[in-house]
Amino acid sequence: MLRSILERFKxxxxxxxxxxxxxxxxxxxxxxxxxxxxxxxxxxxAIPPFTHLLKYDGDMSTLNIALNLSNFLFIFTNELxxxxxxxxxxxxxxxxxxxxxxxxxxxxxxxRANPAIRNVxxxxxxxxxxxSFLLRVYxxxxxxxxxxxxxxxLMSMGLISQPLEMFHNQFSLYLVMVYAYLPFMILxxxxxxxxxxxxxxxxxxxxxxxxxxxxxxxTLPLSKNGIIAGSMMVFIPAVGEFVIPELVGGPDVLxxxxxxxxxFFDNNNWPMASAVATIMVLFLIVPIALFHRYETRQLEGKNx
Amino acid sequence: MMDAVAQPKxxxxxxxxxxxxxxxxxxxxxxxxxxxxxxxDLTIRxxxxxxxxxxxxxxxxxxxxxxxxxxxPTAGKIILDGQDITALAPYDRPINMMFQxxxxxxxxxxxxxxxxGLKQDRLPKDQIAARxxxxxxxxxxxxxxxxxxxxxxxxxxxxxxxxxxxxKRPKLLLLDEPLGALDKxxxxxxxxxxxxxxxxxxxxxxxxxxxxxxxxxxxSRIGIMSEGRLLQVGTPTEIYDFPNCRFTAEFIGExxxxxxxxxxxxxxxxxxxxxxxxxxxxxxxGITGPKGMQVWASIRPEDVRLDRGEFTPAPNAARGKIExxxxxxxxxxxxxxxxxxxxxxxxxxxxxxxxxxxEPPTWGESVNIRWRPDLPVVLTM
Numbered sequence: 001m002l003r004s005i006l007e008r009f010k011x012x013x014x015x016x017x018x019x020x021x022x023x024x025x026x027x028x029x030x031x032x033x034x035x036x037x038x039x040x041x042x043x044x045x046a047i048p049p050f051t052h053l054l055k056y057d058g059d060m061s062t063l064n065i066a067l068n069l070s071n072f073l074f075i076f077t078n079e080l081x082x083x084x085x086x087x088x089x090x091x092x093x094x095x096x097x098x099x100x101x102x103x104x105x106x107x108x109x110x111x112r113a114n115p116a117i118r119n120v121x122x123x124x125x126x127x128x129x130x131x132s133f134l135l136r137v138y139x140x141x142x143x144x145x146x147x148x149x150x151x152x153x154l155m156s157m158g159l160i161s162q163p164l165e166m167f168h169n170q171f172s173l174y175l176v177m178v179y180a181y182l183p184f185m186i187l188x189x190x191x192x193x194x195x196x197x198x199x200x201x202x203x204x205x206x207x208x209x210x211x212x213x214x215x216x217x218x219t220l221p222l223s224k225n226g227i228i229a230g231s232m233m234v235f236i237p238a239v240g241e242f243v244i245p246e247l248v249g250g251p252d253v254l255x256x257x258x259x260x261x262x263x264f265f266d267n268n269n270w271p272m273a274s275a276v277a278t279i280m281v282l283f284l285i286v287p288i289a290l291f292h293r294y295e296t297r298q299l300e301g302k303n304x
Numbered sequence: 305m306m307d308a309v310a311q312p313k314x315x316x317x318x319x320x321x322x323x324x325x326x327x328x329x330x331x332x333x334x335x336x337x338x339x340x341x342x343x344x345d346l347t348i349r350x351x352x353x354x355x356x357x358x359x360x361x362x363x364x365x366x367x368x369x370x371x372x373x374x375x376x377p378t379a380g381k382i383i384l385d386g387q388d389i390t391a392l393a394p395y396d397r398p399i400n401m402m403f404q405x406x407x408x409x410x411x412x413x414x415x416x417x418x419x420x421g422l423k424q425d426r427l428p429k430d431q432i433a434a435r436x437x438x439x440x441x442x443x444x445x446x447x448x449x450x451x452x453x454x455x456x457x458x459x460x461x462x463x464x465x466x467x468x469x470x471x472k473r474p475k476l477l478l479l480d481e482p483l484g485a486l487d488k489x490x491x492x493x494x495x496x497x498x499x500x501x502x503x504x505x506x507x508x509x510x511x512x513x514x515x516x517x518x519x520x521x522x523x524s525r526i527g528i529m530s531e532g533r534l535l536q537v538g539t540p541t542e543i544y545d546f547p548n549c550r551f552t553a554e555f556i557g558e559x560x561x562x563x564x565x566x567x568x569x570x571x572x573x574x575x576x577x578x579x580x581x582x583x584x585x586x587x588x589x590g591i592t593g594p595k596g597m598q599v600w601a602s603i604r605p606e607d608v609r610l611d612r613g614e615f616t617p618a619p620n621a622a623r624g625k626i627e628x629x630x631x632x633x634x635x636x637x638x639x640x641x642x643x644x645x646x647x648x649x650x651x652x653x654x655x656x657x658x659x660x661x662x663e664p665p666t667w668g669e670s671v672n673i674r675w676r677p678d679l680p681v682v683l684t685m
Contacts, residue, residue: 202374203407205394207472208424217420221411 032281039274042068050270071275081276084254085283091245091255092238095177096185099234100227102178103185107226108219110186111193122190125183133180137247140176141167144248173249177238184233192226193219225295232291236284256280325350325508326371326476331380333366333532340366342532343380348476353502353509355523357516357555363532364512368478371510372401385475395424400474404481406465408453414464415440415449421472439467442501459490466498470505477502479511483518495521516556520544528552549685553602560608560648561683562601569595574682575619576601580646586619588677591684601680608650610638610671612662621674624648626665636664640673648673 041050055064075081110121128136143149146163154160166172196219204214242257249255256276263273326348333341341363348354356364369375371382373394382390389397400421408417418439422432440446443463453461462485469477482498483491499522502509513519519526520540527537528551536543536552547553550561562585564578569591576585576599585601615623627647628639638650650673657664665671 197405197407199403199405199407200409202372202394203401203403203409204420205374206372206399206401207421207468208395209420210395213424218409 035274035277037274038270039071039278040067040069041271041274042066042070043269043271048270049268068271071272072279074272075275075279080254081259084256084259085279087254088239088256088280089283091173091177091253092235092241095174095181095238096231096235098174098178099182099185100231103182103189103230104227106182107186107189107193110190111196118194122187125186125190128183134243136180137176137243140172140179140248144172144175167248169250170253173245173253176244176248177241180244181234181238184237185230188229188233189223189226192223192229196222228291228294232287235287239284240280323349325352325385326510327381327383328367328371329381329383331367331370331382332378333363333370333375334378339363339532341370341377344529344532344534346527346534346537348508348510350508351506352525353499353511353523355519355526356510356512356529357514357519357526358529359514359555362529364529365480367529368401368480368510368512371476372399372478373397398472398475399478400469400472400476401478401480402465402469402482404484406453406461406485408461408464408468410453413450413452414445414456417453417464418468418471421468425472435471439471442470442504443467458486459494462486462494466501470501470507473505474507477507477509479509481513482511484513484515491518498522520556528555530555546681547602547683550600550602550683553681553683558605558649559602560605562603562646564599564601566591566595566597566599573677576682580642580644581622582642582644583617583622584619585680586677587680587682591682597684600683602683603675603680605637605649605651607675607679608648608673609675610640610650610652610656610665610673612665612669612671615672618674620677620680621672622648623670623672626667626669626671629665629667638665638671640671 037053038050040053043049044051051066051068053066055066056062057064106125110118110125113121141148144167145151146165146167148167150166151160151163155163166175200218200222201214204218205211209217240257240260241255242261245253245255245258246261260273260276263269263276324347326346328344328346328348331341331344332339344363344367356367358364366375370377373389373392373396377390380390381388384398389399409420412420415436418436419432422435427435436449437446440449443466445460445463445467448456448460448464453464456464462483466482483494486494495518511519511522523540525537525539526543528535528543530551536548538546543552544556547556547559553559553561562576562578562580564576564580564585566574567577567584568575572588574587574589574591576587578585578601587601591599615621622642624640624642626638627641630637630639633654635651635653638652640648640650642648652664654664
């Protein structure tokens with residue numbers, strides 16, 4: 001009797017699966033719902049600085065629900081916000097493409113390297129993680145500043161007379177973005193490339209495909225899932241990146257992370273900040289959902 | 305296995321051209337200090353189905369990969385149809401290979417897999433489509449044209465791999481353990497199917513296998529490889545009946561080998577004094593070699609007769625005790641231990657006993673073994 005109940009509910013399996021679900025529930029879903037709730041509130045001089053959605057009016061015995069849509073309307077009608085979203089997606093997109101173009105050959109080389117040195121190469125890719133992300137961005141500031149190490153070196157060698165302008169502009173922004181996110185591209189790509197069957201490449205060669213053609217028709221399509229996974233790993237956090245545009249990006253770079261910061265800390269407008277964040281999440285959910293659907297299809301049709 | 309030998313196959317159907325078509329001359333492949341392939345010379349004729357047979361690590365796969373162009377020989381030459389292809393890249397060789405794992409492209413359909421090689425030649429689309437259809441019909445997979453490889457059974461995948469490697473009409477087809485990935489029952493059925501297909505197409509073919517049954521059923525000639533060397537080349541019958549060394553004799557089928565010294569060497573008679581047998585082995589043909597030379601006589605278990613009764617010492621005979629009997633229905637294998645400690649295997653048809661009106665011998669019984677002097681093969685190495 002007890003056994004059949006246990007078998008039906010499989011408490012062991014349920015307990016194992018429930019851990020990540022619980023984690024996601026407590027640390028992602030609940031906070032997001034709170035943010036969503038705040039986004040429909042109004043700014044208020046109170047602690048916390050927003051109005052409540054539900055108000056019980058004792059005299060009229062009614063429960064008033066006030067959904068303040070003005071934040072969202074404002075975002076969609078104000079060009080600054082729209083431009084910021086576009087610019088954030090643009091920066092994330094180009095960062096992702098650059099990471100892909102640089103990361104693919106690196107991942108490929110590591111995957112085809114002698115197994116004895118493969119792990120060493122992987123360690124080198126992950127080595128920067130041993131230093132705090134913030135410190136590494138500061139290090140770049142030291143390198144790129146007008147009176148930074150690179151400019152000083154070049155000027156002392158007499159190669160340039162004026163410091164190169166490579167700080168607080170698009171160049172420094174992309175450079176540091178790509179630097180910071182490259183490992184997130186390389187690792188999933190490597191994981192896919194290393195398990196690829198090398199005899200497939202031999203077969204393609206044998207059937208008359210030259211090396212480049214083999215890469216284009218066999219290696220690349222077969223590493224599609226790695227490309228998608230790596231691109232997601234770079235694109236999604238890059239959209240909301242705050243530290244890099246703030247510290248090394250130019251004043252003209254509009255990023256959603258910066259807007260969020262301004263609304264939250266400078267304007268003390270929590271509902272507005274929440275609305276900005278909510279829309280960003282919705283933007284990101286679309287590619288994630290597409291990816292998820294693609295992955296499920298792959299699983300159903302066996303792994304390809 | 306023995307049935308396959310009883311009916312030697314020539315390269316059935318197609319006539320075999322006597323002119324050398326593929327010449328492998330002095331091919332060497334070294335990995336570090338190790339000779340994977342050690343000075344192999346081999347000539348293959350047009351339309352031949354040739355099998356390289358050997359245990360794993362004997363260098364047969366390395367030799368095949370050198371033919372495909374995936375390994376560069378350390379020394380030697382490969383000439384195919386008058387063209388030196390030794391230095392040619394795999395994609396420039398008129399050679400196609402069917403891989404042991406099939407190496408079907410998982411992201412392509414059956415059709416796309418077969419068309420892949422043709423596309424590399426930039427053939428017109430209608431020609432590609434026609435050839436793909438022809439190949440699909442050849443392997444009877446037309447219905448499966450738009451399936452992906454993982455949606456096919458092992459046998460079907462094998463046929464797709466075959467179709468893909470034949471699609472370009474290669475001058476030479478290489479088969480790496482063509483049936484190795486199939487289970488035993490399917491393998492036997494597929495062997496003949498595969499030979500039929502190859503003969504229909506009339507392609508010259510080299511296959512690599514560790515399965516002697518597969519080699520003997522499918523190939524018109526067999527080359528036995530061991531430790532990088534090609535030990536013997538011949539038809540299945542030649543190799544079974546006239547092995548040239550102990551390795552071949554033991555590798556192909558079962559055999560009993562007796563070491564000994566030549567004591568009599570006449571043109572029509574050789575006698576070998578064998579301590580293992582505890583007597584002399586007499587053979588009714590001469591050998592070329594000095595007296596006292598160390599030789600080995602190989603005698604197949606089916607040629608060793610068993611009987612009871614009085615033992616009179618004579619050449620090609622001994623008396624021993626039955627140590628083991630493997631009853632296999634139509635025949636039994638008797639393991640007879642001689643006084644020297646040597647165990648001799650004898651295959652006896654079950655009919656032998658009831659035709660003689662005798663009970664089959666049993667464990668521990670003393671029996672006589674003997675064989676005809678025309679049956680042993682003398683081996684010098």
